[in-house]
Amino acid sequence: xxxxxxxxxxxxxxxxxxxxxxxxxxxxxxxxxxxxxxxxxxxxxxxxxxxxxxxxxxxxxxxxxxxxxxxxxxxxxxxxxxxxxxxxxxxxxxxxxxxxxxxxxxxxxxxxxxxxxxxxxxxxxxxxxxxxxxxxxxxxxxxxxxxxxxxxxxxxxxxxxxxxxxxxxxxxxxxxxxxxxxxxxxxxxxxxxxxxxxxxxxxxxxxxxxxxxxxxxxxxxxxxxxxxxxxxxxxxxxxxxxxxxxxxxxxxxxxxxxxxxxxxxxxxxxxxxxxxxxxxxxxxxxxxxxxxxxxxxxxxxxxxxxxxxxxxxxxxxxxxxxxxxxxxxx
Amino acid sequence: xxxxxxxxxxxxxxxxxxxxxxxxxxxxxxxxxxxxxxxxxxxxxxxxxxxxxxxxxxxxxxxxxxxxxxxxxxxxxxxxxxxxxxxxxxxxxxxxxxxxxxxxxxxxxxxxxxxxxxxxxxxxxxxxxxxxxxxxxxxxxxxxxxxxxxxxxxxxxxxxxxxxxxxxxxxxxxxxxxxxxxxxxxxxxxxxxxxxxxxxxxxxxxxxxxxxxxxxxxxxxxxxxxxxxxxxxxxxxxxxxxxxxxxxxxxxxxxxxxxxxxxxxxxxxxxxxxxxxxxxxxxxxxxxxxxxxxxxxxxxxxxxxxxxxxxxxxxxxxxxxxxxxxxxxx
DNA sequence: CTGAAAGCGCTAACAC
DNA sequence: GTGTTAGCGCTTTCAG
Numbered sequence: 213x214x215x216x217x218x219x220x221x222x223x224x225x226x227x228x229x230x231x232x233x234x235x236x237x238x239x240x241x242x243x244x245x246x247x248x249x250x251x252x253x254x255x256x257x258x259x260x261x262x263x264x265x266x267x268x269x270x271x272x273x274x275x276x277x278x279x280x281x282x283x284x285x286x287x288x289x290x291x292x293x294x295x296x297x298x299x300x301x302x303x304x305x306x307x308x309x310x311x312x313x314x315x316x317x318x319x320x321x322x323x324x325x326x327x328x329x330x331x332x333x334x335x336x337x338x339x340x341x342x343x344x345x346x347x348x349x350x351x352x353x354x355x356x357x358x359x360x361x362x363x364x365x366x367x368x369x370x371x372x373x374x375x376x377x378x379x380x381x382x383x384x385x386x387x388x389x390x391x392x393x394x395x396x397x398x399x400x401x402x403x404x405x406x407x408x409x410x411x412x413x414x415x416x417x418x419x420x421x422x423x424x425x426x427x428x429x430x431x432x433x434x435x436x437x438x439x440x441x442x443x444x445x446x447x448x449x450x451x452x453x454x455x456x457x458x459x460x461x462x463x464x465x466x467x468x469x470x471x472x473x474x475x476x477x478x479x480x481x482x483x484x485x486x487x488x489x490x491x492x493x494x495x496x497x498x499x500x501x502x503x504x505x506x507x508x509x510x511x512x513x514x515x516x517x518x519x520x521x522x523x524x525x526x527x528x529x530x531x532x533x534x535x536x537x538x539x540x541x542x
Numbered sequence: 543x544x545x546x547x548x549x550x551x552x553x554x555x556x557x558x559x560x561x562x563x564x565x566x567x568x569x570x571x572x573x574x575x576x577x578x579x580x581x582x583x584x585x586x587x588x589x590x591x592x593x594x595x596x597x598x599x600x601x602x603x604x605x606x607x608x609x610x611x612x613x614x615x616x617x618x619x620x621x622x623x624x625x626x627x628x629x630x631x632x633x634x635x636x637x638x639x640x641x642x643x644x645x646x647x648x649x650x651x652x653x654x655x656x657x658x659x660x661x662x663x664x665x666x667x668x669x670x671x672x673x674x675x676x677x678x679x680x681x682x683x684x685x686x687x688x689x690x691x692x693x694x695x696x697x698x699x700x701x702x703x704x705x706x707x708x709x710x711x712x713x714x715x716x717x718x719x720x721x722x723x724x725x726x727x728x729x730x731x732x733x734x735x736x737x738x739x740x741x742x743x744x745x746x747x748x749x750x751x752x753x754x755x756x757x758x759x760x761x762x763x764x765x766x767x768x769x770x771x772x773x774x775x776x777x778x779x780x781x782x783x784x785x786x787x788x789x790x791x792x793x794x795x796x797x798x799x800x801x802x803x804x805x806x807x808x809x810x811x812x813x814x815x816x817x818x819x820x821x822x823x824x825x826x827x828x829x830x831x832x833x834x835x836x837x838x839x840x841x842x843x844x845x846x847x848x849x850x851x852x853x854x855x856x857x858x859x860x861x862x863x864x865x866x867x868x869x870x871x872x
Numbered sequence: 873c874t875g876a877a878a879g880c881g882c883t884a885a886c887a888c
Numbered sequence: 889g890t891g892t893t894a895g896c897g898c899t900t901t902c903a904g
Contacts, residue, residue, distance in 0.1 A: 215601075217897055228875045233899060243873060258680070263657045264603060265897030267594045268880045271545075275637065275658075283626070284619030292613040296640050305658060307605065308638045310626050327593045328605075328635060350588070433817055461821040468823075487763055488818050491791040493798075547881055558891045563883060573889060595881030598896045 216257050225253035236261050267329070275305035276514060277325045277333040281401075282310050286457075286486050287503040291336055291358065294507025302515050304331070311337055318344050326351050332514045334358065336506075338401035354517045356510045360403060361528055368513045368527035370506055374404060374483065375411035377499060377533055378453065381481070382415035385451055391416075394425040394449040396463060398436070404455065408483070412453075425449065433458045440466035448472060451479045451541075457486040460496045464540065480540040494539035502531045546587050555583035566591050597659070605635035606844060607655045607663040611731075612640050616787075616816050617833040621666055621688065624837030632845045634661075641667055648674055656681050662844050664688060666836075668731035684847045686840045690733060691858055698843045698857035700836055704734060704813065705741035707829060707863055708783065711811070712745035715781055721746075724755040724779040726793060728766070734785065738813070742783075755779065763788045770796035778802060781809045781871075787816040790826045794870065810870040824869035832861045 218236075222229040227246060234242050235250045242250075253259075267273040278295060280288045292308070299306050307330065309321045318337075322344050325333055333348060336358035348355055349366055357369040382393055395412060397405055409426070416423040427443065429436035436459065444467050452467075454460045460482035464474060472478050474494055482489055485498030509529055516525045548566075552559040557576060564572050565580045572580075583589070597603040608625060610618045622638070629636050637660065639651045648667075652674050655663055663678060666688035678685055679696055687699040712723055725742060727735055739756070746753040757773065759766035766789065774797050782797075784790045790812035794804060802808050804824055812819055815828030839859055846855045 215897095219897080229898080230875060230877095230900080231873090234874085237899085241873060246873080260653070260656045260681070262598075262659055262897050263654075264594055264597045264659050265880090266899075268592075268598050268882090269897080269899045271880070273594060282619070283613060283622040284616055286614055286616065286619075289612070289614030289616075289619050292638070293640060293642065296613070296638065297642060300646060303654075305637050305654065307635050308622070308626065310623060312623065312627060316630060323590070324593075324633075324635065326590045329592055329594050351590070433821065458817065458821065461818075465821065465823065487788065488791075488821075491763065491788065491795065491818075491822070493795065493823065545881095549881080559882080560884085560892075561890060564890085567883085571889060576889080592881050595896090596883075598881080598898090599883040601896070 216259050218259070218261070220257055221250065221253045221259045224257060225250045272331050273305075273329055274303055275307055275328075275330050276511075277307050277309060277328070277330045279309045279311060279321060279325075279333065279335045279337050281337055282312055283308070286488075287484060287501065288336065290503035291507035291510075294504035294509075295334060295511045296507075298508045298511040298515075302511075304511075304515075322347055326353065331518055332356070334507075334510050334514060336510075338403050354514065356514045356517070358506050358510050361530070363527035366517070368517055368525075368529075370510045370513060370529045370531065372501055372506070372531050372533055374407040375414070378408050378411035378483070379415045381499075381535070382412055382453075383418065386415060386419045386421070390450045391419070391421060392425070392450040393423075393453065394427055394451070395423075395453050396427045396429055396440075396459060397455050398429055398431040398459070400431055401455070408453070408455070429459065429462070433462055437462040437466055441469060444470040444472060449478055451481070453481050453483065455483050457482055457484065457488045457496070457498075460489065460498075460540075461492055464492060464494070464496065474540050475542050479542060485536055490538065492540075497538045497541040498536050500534040500536050502533070505531055546589050548589070548591070550587055551580065551583045551589045554587055555580045602661050603635075603659055604633055605637055605658075605660050606841075607637050607639060607658070607660045609639045609641060609651060609655075609663065609665045609667050611667055612642055613638070616818075617814060617831065618666065620833035621837035621840075624834035624839075625664060625841045626837075628838045628841040628845075632841075634841070634845070652677055656683065661848055662686070664837075664840050664844060666840075668733050684844065686844045686847070688836050688840050691860070693857040696847070698847055698855075698859075700840045700843060700859045700861065702831055702836070702861050702863055704737040705744070707813070708738050708741035709745045711829075711865070712742055712783075713748065716745060716749045716751075720780045721749070721751060722755070722780040723753075723783065724757055724781070725753075725783050726757045726759055726770070726789060727785050728759055728761040728789070730761055731785070738783070738785070759789065759792070763792055767792040767796055771799060774800040774802060779808055781811070783811050783813065785813050787812055787814065787818045787826070787828075790819065790828075790870075791822055794822060794824070794826065804870050805872050809872060815866055820868065822870075827868045827871040828866050830864040830866050832863070835861055 218229045218232050221232045232250055235247050296306050332354040334356045355367045359371050361371045362369050413423045429439050440462050452463050463480050474480055482496050482498040485500045489496035489498045548559045548562050551562045562580055565577050626636050662684040664686045685697045689701050691701045692699050743753045759769050770792050782793050793810050804810055812826050812828040815830045819826035819828045
């Protein structure tokens with residue numbers, strides 16, 4: 213099948229290509245019968261407008277780029293889902309970029325993004341440097357950041373205040389006299405870790421204490437499980453806080469196997485709740501983070517930034533979490 | 543910053559735009575000093591070639607579309623990771639489409655894909671109809687299907703033979719005289735289910751038996767857990783087979799709470815292994831499916847199909863699984 | 873209400 | 889080696 217263009221349709225319908233263009237774009241000014249004539253030609257030829265050519269002519273691609281660390285974590289998946297679902301509503305396409313360590317230079321991604329002339333980019337990335345944002349800004353690409361609070365002429369953000377989350381949570385425990393609180397984490401996500409650290413620190417300081425119970429574990433489940441199995445032979449805390457579900461499970465399994473009863477001997481909480489937390493035994497307490505909404509709202513903010521009218525919009529949107537107590541805390 | 547084009551660079555470097563085009567595309571024929579001159583102009587102006595315009599001129603977009611059911615399952619995530627990683631090597635962009643139930647019509651996706659003139663599409667979708675493939679084929683879009691075996695002039699596929707997998711597995715058990723085998727599954731993925739069913743049926747028939755132990759459970763963990771908690775009050779099998787990790791865990795938890803010991807009273811196996819299977823207690827036996835590779839190989843097949851030379855390529859690629867025994871089977 | 877023509881930014885013959 | 893020019897397929901004034 214030969215590539216069929218607007219020109220073929222024009223000939224078939226015996227009108228000019230301008231008219232065809234008008235009916236494609238739903239212009240009001242076309243007379244009913246010529247519209248029908250054109251529609252039929254389109255149908256007959258199986259014509260589909262070339263979005264690339266449209267993009268060139270209109271100087272916009274109706275696609276936005278999404279940068280995530282990697283696609284396989286449940287919450288990144290959810291963010292992608294949310295983002296795509298609302299992108300669909302506004303007819304935007306999503307081109308996905310991952311910043312897999314060792315495989316991709318962030319710079320390369322930014323480079324291809326600029327070349328591809330996307331209308332905007334949504335970034336959910338942990339180690340996100342100001343540099344990258346700057347070059348994007350230089351090329352006037354609107355940005356929405358997921359996870360870090362910030363805003364600017366062309367930057368918006370959607371985030372959860374983890375510092376506050378952990379502060380409030382820890383404060384409760386400290387209030388009850390429980391002060392041996394440990395944070396068990398790899399350093400995969402420095403920005404997040406900083407927030408958690410700050411919040412915890414803050415809570416401790418309010419009680420005249422200092423926080424120094426940070427336990428660094430390996431990045432993968434298996435090795436952290438083994439690591440912790442050793443660790444809990446000689447250590448124990450009143451409360452252990454982890455970030456991801458797999459980390460909480462490593463704690464759970466290794467502690468149990470060292471004879472520690474959860475939650476009686478030690479309480480465990482996982483910041484980023486997931487369905488797997490409810491499948492573990494004991495079920496793990498967590499905070500429901502609105503991951504799907506982070507994506508959805510980010511995309512919504514993006515569409516607003518992309519609209520021409522200068523309606524004032526809120527460029528920093530904080531989403532809230534829901535404490536979800538289960539069996540791993542008292 | 544004004545949009546800067548190849549023309550600006552040409553003026554700045556005092557050459558024609560053809561020359562600029564040549565250096566952008568690494569043409570050999572440019573003299574060294576003019577190349578440098580142009581490079582400097584590009585640098586100075588911060589010029590980035592417009593991929594849209596290139597796409598128009600070259601009749602190719604260097605982007606391929608990926609269709610998945612939804613992004614949040616671990617294995618879809620892995621497929622995406624694999625696909626993107628190799629796409630990166632060949633400089634392809636990935637635009638991601640999800641077929642979330644109720645939100646998207648498959649037809650709409652196909653429509654936007656055709657309009658966006660991607661160079662190819664990779665489909666990992668369960669309820670994938672021949673219809674959609676046909677319209678894609680009609681517009682001569684090369685296709686690689688993940689998960690179902692098929693091939694054609696413009697269609698390739700990468701898959702795992704689940705029928706064989708389950709056949710071989712079940713045959714072993716039947717050999718030992720274990721015949722009360724149940725398949726516990728929702729009907730989210732009919733194509734997959736059919737394969738499993740066929741394989742199991744086949745194995746049973748080889749022993750002069752028939753398979754009729756299909757137990758349909760709800761699609762979400764929580765409800766299937768509750769469903770099974772009732773079910774195991776009055777039922778019990780020698781071997782239970784599930785598809786996804788969450789289903790296996792629902793079985794595990796509900797069975798345990800009904801006093802069934804795993805694996806002594808009942809063995810459990812999960813077709814699609816995941817890291818969570820190793821976190822459960824008892825740890826769940828499964829089959830490592832090369833999800834990352836499914837994505838990676840699919841993309842590799844795609845690049846081969848896209849190459850001009852008519853090197854004969856294998857368009858049906860079967861990947862293998864690895865049986866991973868853990869504690870939930872004897 | 874419809875058509876003619878310029879332009880979006882780039883590539884690829886074809887000249888020179 | 890480098891420049892000229894004709895597209896790639898579509899949108900959008902500007903006339904009529």
